[in-house]
Amino acid sequence: MIKIKTNKKVVSDYADLILNSKGNYKSVDSKLNSWLLANLTHEDRATIIYIKSKLKSIISSNPKGLESIIKDFETKGFQSTIYDVGQEKLTSLGKEIEKIFNYKGFRKSAKAVWLANQLKIKSCAYCNSQYTLTVKHDRKTKLLFHLDHFFPKSIYPYLSLSYHNLIPCCASCNMSKSDKPYSIKDNIHPYLDSLDKIAKYEATNKSLALFLIDINKNENKIELQLNVRTKYLGNLKTENKLKNYKNEFKVETQYQQFKDVVGETYLKGLYYNSYRKKELSDFFKNSKNITLTQEMIHRFIIGNYTEDKDLLKRPLAKMMKDISEDFKLI
Template sequence: MIAINQDLVFFAYKNHKTEIDHFIHSTEKKIKSFRAKPTRTLKKKKVALLLTPLQEDYLDYLSANFKDIILGTPDDLLKFATHFETIIKAVDLGKESKPYIHRVFRDRLLCIMGYNSQRNKFYSKYFQGLGIKACVYCNSQLTISVKRQGLKNKALYQVDHYYPKSYYPCFSVSFFNLYPTCANCNLSKSNKPLKFVLYSNNPLLFSKSVFQFSISQISITNYRVNFEKEKLEIEFKGGNSKEMNKIFAVEQIYNTQKDVAEEILLKSIIYNDTYKRSLEKSFSKLYNKKDLNVQRLILGNYTLDTEIHNRPMSKFMMDIAKQLKLI
């Protein structure tokens, strides 16, 4: 629900430079090998695959620009996407595309690019380093899903591809193309286009969210009379909220969280300014910690727009608390 500074991705690259550079080098070699001797797996056997001239051009361009594609900014990816489109149109690589030969090529290339391997081995520590724990689309759930591996369960990051990997296998492991999401939002978005920027170099986009949650004023008034939380009406507005509601049902999701809204409403009555000052005075050593403040402890969640990726429902709770002047 808010962009992050794209410099954080470059910092993460520096922190994992050896591992990432090894992945880039080894994957580039695999692409060149596939270009020289294309094969596919059929009935557990490798069989020769005949590439079309366009597919050869696609691999040549990918190989020649591979590191820049993996580390390319959103602006870079747009330029690369435009060029890839001149070679093979994205829709021709899609799940229902024709001719069939392009789908076979896409699936083999996706396997070579190694997204599943990276998700299993690398993305957990990478996204933790970026500080993204909550779904970037709905902010209501963690970006973690559980996958069975052998006899054990493993917690893995759920990742949406801004440029769908079924249309753009070339970007399947490009860092700026990876959006951590919950499983529901990932499934809901699928291959749909969405006007949402996660990585940006524009401070206006990563300093304050364009989206806003609120409780309708009429339902607040009614609650204070009859205390019926089910009649509280949650609203979600700002930015492209209509599109977000259409794809992810954001407003509907949060209208199931009326108990949380009610708790914030009650806190706004109980925690008046005098009471908050007394708490701060009584526990001054605790409240002077750099990573804590009175507002965060009272709300039970993060209270700054720039922190909403840290924990689910932080945006919702923060906006309602500000509306009610709790924080």
Template sequence: MTKLPLNTKALNKHVKELTKKIEPLPSISKYTIKEILEASPEKLHEIAKWFDTLSSTKKEEFNYIKTEYSNFITKDKIEYHGYILAKKLNINVCPYCNRNYTFTVINDKEISRPEFDHFYSKEKYPILALSFYNLIPSCHICNSTLKGREEFSINSHIHPYLESFHQKTKFCFKPLNADFLHNHESIKIRLFTTDKKALNSKKTFKLDEFYEHHRDMVVELIQKSAIYNESYIDELFNRYEGTLFKNKEDLLRLITCGYITDEDINKRPLSKLIKDISEELKLI
């Protein structure tokens, strides 16, 4: 949910390998294949707007790029493929929901990788079907079940390479009655934001609804905040510094079960929820 880091090596390999494999673009194209493949999120929007001005017949001339994408995600079709890209990106948690792992595993017997969501739909914009910043590694629930063919743009939704969803939102909770420590149904979780694009992303990926199923984690954090007061945390750190923990962050990660720094939220599922609620409880 934090802004995804620029992976220059992955970008350069993606552009280099596909530039020599994709057929020359139709003569009507305003852009070169290199420009399209390496287009930044802002450039993707520019290309999409230009593509919108073409007639249906002219748009169809770019459909072969969408076909090339089908080959790209099939491991045995070509030497450079989607599994290699996913491995190089090393994005291990879905940037849309922060709920599901997206590990890439490649060996002789098994292969697994995250799905690639086309931020700009490949059905509407086949010209962008292989653009590096249009391929967002994501979990199946976010990509196929929820987003589907909903139209995204950098003006309507948070683009993970352009903005940080984490910085624009905050999880909070509210006990509904005095029994909340023993009845998880008595806790309400909400993701608060005033940002229009963040609101749209929250709605698309049904984050409020899905995170209601993690109320048990909020209750556990409330319990931990009562047990691990500041003096007890300091005592544990002083006792085990240099042996079990190299710094206080290690200890707090053990206590909360999540990463607690902004830049590490994408390393483990639910770290956004854990960090926000832990801050509210003054646990971290």
């Protein structure tokens, strides 16, 4: 799970898109007003009044703020009016709120495309193994990825359009992730935490030794693990978050499919010493008059991004960065 970068202006602009009516678009605020006018004596009217009073915070609050809203919503008794715990489904009022926020309509709208363009994410924030692209075809722009809800919209429909509750991810991760309530205490949140800081992918030394015995036959013997970084060993809170992440998204199982990438990177580590890196740099400088930055040299050799800031630009970037560091390529 790679940390997603954002800024206050983008969040503010997004809130304006959702909260203000424009053209044929009827904002969430307007729809809440319409519901209140049409339901003057509804027994759970207070639930909608609360959501309307907190609407801007609901749309723009950071993850911890959203969790506070959830707790306040539950404390005031509103959650029971929209979600039936026994039946594990939304009540009739919950379905009304789901309709008002209209995530399905948002998902198909230009607003979702705008959000995707602002985030500039090209790989799944959860697994970093598949692309999350926005493409234009026949004058229509489509999102070729899912937007997962950290706090499930099936339980908290009023958070279905919250900026920090929309996680760009691949279909596999969205289907793998359960609809059980998540908490910031127990789960890695991609707007707060960085898997790259918490853990690293490592190929076991034994499996690499077996690979070298016969690189043409033993590639499948490579073992790749996702381990907590040394600085967090013994940190039970962090170790628990990592454990929950691995159980939820099955990333270690997924990454067994990329043993060939690990093998190729390992061989590059054996070949590209400092002399050969300089030889590469000199070739472009002397024959092409091109000066390669160290970052570009690393990308050229590894075939992926290696800077922390770029890990969501291409699938497998984190894993390849981790093993390249271990193999002394970078």
